[in-house]
Amino acid sequence: MPKLQLHTKIIIGLILGAVFGAIFSINPNKVELNFKDSSDIVENWQEFSYLKKDSVLKTFYQGDQLVILKYYKNLKDKKDVKIKVKLSDGSEKVFENVITVEKKKSIGVWFKFIGDIFVRLLNMIAVPLVLASLIVGAASLTDLKHVAKIGGKTLGFYALTAVVAITIGLVCVNIIQPGHIMDPAAKERLLDTYQDDAKAKIDQNVSMNIIEFLVNIVPKNPFKAIAEGDFLQIVFFAILTGIFLMQIPKERSAPVIGFFGGVSEAMIVLVEKIMIIAPYAVFTLIAATVAEFGFSILQTLFWYSLTVVLGLFILTFIEYPVLLKIFTKIKLKDFFRAQRQVLAVAFSTSSSAATLPVTMDVCEKRLGVPNKIASFVLPLGTTVNMDGTALYQAVAAVFIAQVFGFELTLAQQLTIVLTASLAAIGTAPVPGVGLLMLIVVLRSIGVPEEGIALIIGVDRFLDMCRTVPNVLADSLACVVIASSEGELGEIKPDAEYEGTM
Numbered sequence: 001m002p003k004l005q006l007h008t009k010i011i012i013g014l015i016l017g018a019v020f021g022a023i024f025s026i027n028p029n030k031v032e033l034n035f036k037d038s039s040d041i042v043e044n045w046q047e048f049s050y051l052k053k054d055s056v057l058k059t060f061y062q063g064d065q066l067v068i069l070k071y072y073k074n075l076k077d078k079k080d081v082k083i084k085v086k087l088s089d090g091s092e093k094v095f096e097n098v099i100t101v102e103k104k105k106s107i108g109v110w111f112k113f114i115g116d117i118f119v120r121l122l123n124m125i126a127v128p129l130v131l132a133s134l135i136v137g138a139a140s141l142t143d144l145k146h147v148a149k150i151g152g153k154t155l156g157f158y159a160l161t162a163v164v165a166i167t168i169g170l171v172c173v174n175i176i177q178p179g180h181i182m183d184p185a186a187k188e189r190l191l192d193t194y195q196d197d198a199k200a201k202i203d204q205n206v207s208m209n210i211i212e213f214l215v216n217i218v219p220k221n222p223f224k225a226i227a228e229g230d231f232l233q234i235v236f237f238a239i240l241t242g243i244f245l246m247q248i249p250k251e252r253s254a255p256v257i258g259f260f261g262g263v264s265e266a267m268i269v270l271v272e273k274i275m276i277i278a279p280y281a282v283f284t285l286i287a288a289t290v291a292e293f294g295f296s297i298l299q300t301l302f303w304y305s306l307t308v309v310l311g312l313f314i315l316t317f318i319e320y321p322v323l324l325k326i327f328t329k330i331k332l333k334d335f336f337r338a339q340r341q342v343l344a345v346a347f348s349t350s351s352s353a354a355t356l357p358v359t360m361d362v363c364e365k366r367l368g369v370p371n372k373i374a375s376f377v378l379p380l381g382t383t384v385n386m387d388g389t390a391l392y393q394a395v396a397a398v399f400i401a402q403v404f405g406f407e408l409t410l411a412q413q414l415t416i417v418l419t420a421s422l423a424a425i426g427t428a429p430v431p432g433v434g435l436l437m438l439i440v441v442l443r444s445i446g447v448p449e450e451g452i453a454l455i456i457g458v459d460r461f462l463d464m465c466r467t468v469p470n471v472l473a474d475s476l477a478c479v480v481i482a483s484s485e486g487e488l489g490e491i492k493p494d495a496e497y498e499g500t501m
């Protein structure tokens with residue numbers, strides 16, 4: 001039997017994971033009650049009530065699984081709380097001394113720990129890799145003028161793609177108008193179900209004052225930035241260190257650059273080894289996500305999700321190919337072929353940072369980008385360039401405004417272009433932060449922040465989707481800049497990693 005290549009295995013893992021997760025999906029009409037030494041399953045309830053001292057605190061009905069769990073979780077004083085269920089056959093049961101109320105886990109989520117280890121390994125690499133490769137990258141750009149030239153081109157390209165992405169999002173959401181199609185009952189239900197999650201995000205108090213934002217890019221203590229994984233601060237520190245290593249005598253800078261070069265290379269070799277478990281990890285991650293995903297919520301938010309996915313699709317398959325064609329000679333097919341692994345990892349981990357080590361390897365080995373450009377452009381892009389997130393934030397902001405009945409003026413829509421660009425820059429390259437930074441966009445146009453409760457339920461799925469163009473744009477920028485510098489090497493879209501099966 002011919003040996004399968006790694007990317008084929010990853011795609012198979014992804015598809016099988018989705019099927020496995022769908023087969024063993026978590027039953028939305030089952031609730032597990034855990035007691036001190038035992039547990040019980042409740043299903044087919046007609047009414048599910050929480051009681052305290054025999055007075056009813058709240059009653060829920062069939063299909064309310066999520067609200068039932070959340071209500072219990074948020075109950076301040078759980079002492080003496082009883083649960084009374086009326087089953088569909090008319091019988092009633094009362095449960096006392098319940099410790100936790102949970103979803104009944106299915107085999108679909110049992111193996112997620114393998115995926116979690118994989119994501120943690122990639123994240124473990126991301127911070128040292130960004131630091132080391134940017135120091136080496138900046139130091140190898142011969143002089144300050146060169147750094148400024150490459151840096152300027154990179155940021156200019158990122159700004160261009162972000163503004164186009166947001167515009168695509170705004171056009172889609174204004175044409176489809178998903179917020180106007182939403183049923184008012186569904187709106188109330190979503191606001192009710194997710195209000196606590198929304199509040200938790202709002203309480204994190206994100207703000208985007210431009211001056212404050214710029215000040216915060218400068219780390220007071222780079223080691224703290226590294227420890228906390230603050231990518232913008234790490235990037236700032238690393239670029240400056242790289243630049244000024246060029247300004248000191250060579251005999252002093254060479255060992256430092258050699259050290260960080262070694263760290264960076266070791267990280268890349270490590271990622272090649274980690275990728276060996278990628279097919280299995282991807283399988284478990286996708287299986288767990290599909291098994292846990294409430295498909296009914298996807299139905300409720302169908303038009304909104306469709307608008308985001310359509311926008312991301314246009315971004316990925318129209319904007320990026322056009323830019324690739326304008327700025328490079330790379331064939332579209334080769335570009336996408338080379339990225340297969342990157343796309344699968346981005347989709348299943350929802351993290352640009354976790355995907356960065358794979359992106360770097362692929363850009364250098366398959367797309368012919370020299371190390372000095374890849375190691376500068378990619379870490380920078382992972383941190384500041386998030387077209388998918390910017391597009392999603394624009395669509396989400398207008399969607400929420402539509403649901404709440406706000407008619408946005410042109411000036412407000414232009415404000416979204418600006419704030420979504422900044423919010424995307426401020427979004428950390430890890431899962432779910434795009435939603436948090438959306439609060440900044442909502443504030444800028446005066447739409448209630450609580451509105452994020454409407455879209456939290458589908459955020460995980462849309463996060464997976466938006467992370468794909470986020471990382472793809474970084475690779476695109478990499479080849480565009482290498483090509484503009486006349487430094488693009490041979491394209492080998494099928495080059496395999498050494499050491500892989």
Ligand code: ASP
Pocket residue numbers: 350351352353386389427428429430431432433434435463466467470
């Ligand atoms: N998960 C995204 C990324 O890592 C960020 C976000 O939009 O939440 O690129």
